[in-house]
Amino acid sequence: MKVTMIGTGYVGLVTGTCFAESGNDVTCLDVDQKKVDLLNSGGVPIYEPGLTELVKRNAAAGRLEFSTNYAEAIEGAKCVFICVGTPQDDSGAADLKYVQSAAESMAPYLEPGAVVVCKSTVPVGTNRKVRGWIEAKTDTKFYSASNPEFLKEGAAIDDFTKPDRVVVGVDDEDAADVVHELYKPFLRTEKPFIAMGIESAEMVKYAANCMLATKISFINEMANICEQVNADINDVRKGIGHDARIGFSFLFPGVGYGGSCFPKDVRALASLAAEHGIEPRILRTVDETNNQQKNVLFNKINTYFDGDLNGKTIAIWGLSFKPRTDDIREAPSLVLINSLLEAGAVVQVSDPVAIENVQAELGDRVTYCEHHYDACANADALAIVTEWNEFRTPDFDYIKLKMKAPVIFDGRNLYDCKKMARRGFYYAGIGLSPAGASQETVGAAGE
Numbered sequence: 001m002k003v004t005m006i007g008t009g010y011v012g013l014v015t016g017t018c019f020a021e022s023g024n025d026v027t028c029l030d031v032d033q034k035k036v037d038l039l040n041s042g043g044v045p046i047y048e049p050g051l052t053e054l055v056k057r058n059a060a061a062g063r064l065e066f067s068t069n070y071a072e073a074i075e076g077a078k079c080v081f082i083c084v085g086t087p088q089d090d091s092g093a094a095d096l097k098y099v100q101s102a103a104e105s106m107a108p109y110l111e112p113g114a115v116v117v118c119k120s121t122v123p124v125g126t127n128r129k130v131r132g133w134i135e136a137k138t139d140t141k142f143y144s145a146s147n148p149e150f151l152k153e154g155a156a157i158d159d160f161t162k163p164d165r166v167v168v169g170v171d172d173e174d175a176a177d178v179v180h181e182l183y184k185p186f187l188r189t190e191k192p193f194i195a196m197g198i199e200s201a202e203m204v205k206y207a208a209n210c211m212l213a214t215k216i217s218f219i220n221e222m223a224n225i226c227e228q229v230n231a232d233i234n235d236v237r238k239g240i241g242h243d244a245r246i247g248f249s250f251l252f253p254g255v256g257y258g259g260s261c262f263p264k265d266v267r268a269l270a271s272l273a274a275e276h277g278i279e280p281r282i283l284r285t286v287d288e289t290n291n292q293q294k295n296v297l298f299n300k301i302n303t304y305f306d307g308d309l310n311g312k313t314i315a316i317w318g319l320s321f322k323p324r325t326d327d328i329r330e331a332p333s334l335v336l337i338n339s340l341l342e343a344g345a346v347v348q349v350s351d352p353v354a355i356e357n358v359q360a361e362l363g364d365r366v367t368y369c370e371h372h373y374d375a376c377a378n379a380d381a382l383a384i385v386t387e388w389n390e391f392r393t394p395d396f397d398y399i400k401l402k403m404k405a406p407v408i409f410d411g412r413n414l415y416d417c418k419k420m421a422r423r424g425f426y427y428a429g430i431g432l433s434p435a436g437a438s439q440e441t442v443g444a445a446g447e
């Protein structure tokens, strides 16, 4: 099938490449000439495990092309996916200018009977608008469909090729059949293709992301309570997770969710609800709780140093909003770094892949270290923000040697409290009582 993806960002590039891998003839279109040139020369503009090889293989096989030309890309396509960005505007609502521009630009070249599939996360009602924008530019008859994506950064190819379900919103069964054809190679036994109305499909994406964001804010609140009542969130998490109605996923406490989806989608759905006269109490609280949670490490560090961080050196491990990505959008690390700098601390950071992106944002206000051990040099404390695998079993003796004091604030609960105390560290996680001696006690014991 000839398939076109409009937008070669995260979703468009992964989806298009995977459709090419299953034998379709895919053109990925982008208005950004530089991006298209890079892709045509074998480069990939984002970091996603396995993607570069897959892009190269399918491009070499002639199944995957990149273009800036709408006529070339749309003519003959049976399915056109809109995968452009939907950033939030000042009010928190999704800004549809890129979606509108994609719809209007493709209109003159659409084949009769083509299916225009909206994959960008858009407010309920947008697919109807897309139809209107296209119809204003052409008389060609086409189908509309909504096909929410559930890809996680860092695991996008796996998520795409082994989906839990595929959801499509349509007005017409024929359109659902075309989309189903494309997904069949990836749907293993018992994994459903669920067709529904367009508005319901649009709502599915928001409901899924908001449910997951709610779980995270909920467990973070539980963690904060645990700390105050001498309970251990790890035990509480296990105790509730074994209840099949609750489950274990997305119940890891941390430094707050970041990324390009959860924060934006929670606000966008809240804003949509308010527009329709519904006060979105839960969503607003989830957002607020998450914003507060992003301060949790700073508050702990600041309290530990009695509110005086001036001249203190703080090491930070992990800058991306989660492991296996270089994405720093809404990353909790940035909130922590800014608070530390404001308080007069010296900040030394390290991350396996996100340094370049942070450098573009923070310039020389912090020191960038290639190896995470180097970030610990002469540090008064280490803060762990992202749970990269390379941070899970460090050489603690070596870290201790490098640091000025053996003090760790762990935003991801990577280590065992008791062991950390035995190793001679002051160790504070999330939702746990701090373990080990505080700085004064360590000092006193050494005297």
Ligand code: UDX
Binding pocket: 149, 150, 151, 152, 153, 154, 209, 212, 216, 249, 250, 251, 252, 253, 254, 255, 256, 257, 258, 259, 260, 261, 262, 321, 322
């Ligand atoms: C998310 C959705 O999972 C995906 O279905 C949707 O299509 C896009 O948004 P993504 O933003 O890539 O994907 O990341 P995800 O792995 O879901 O993590 C989101 C954030 O939640 C991260 O900041 C992560 O650290 C945080 N998180 C996740 C927790 O704090 N605790 C958890 O238990 C799980």
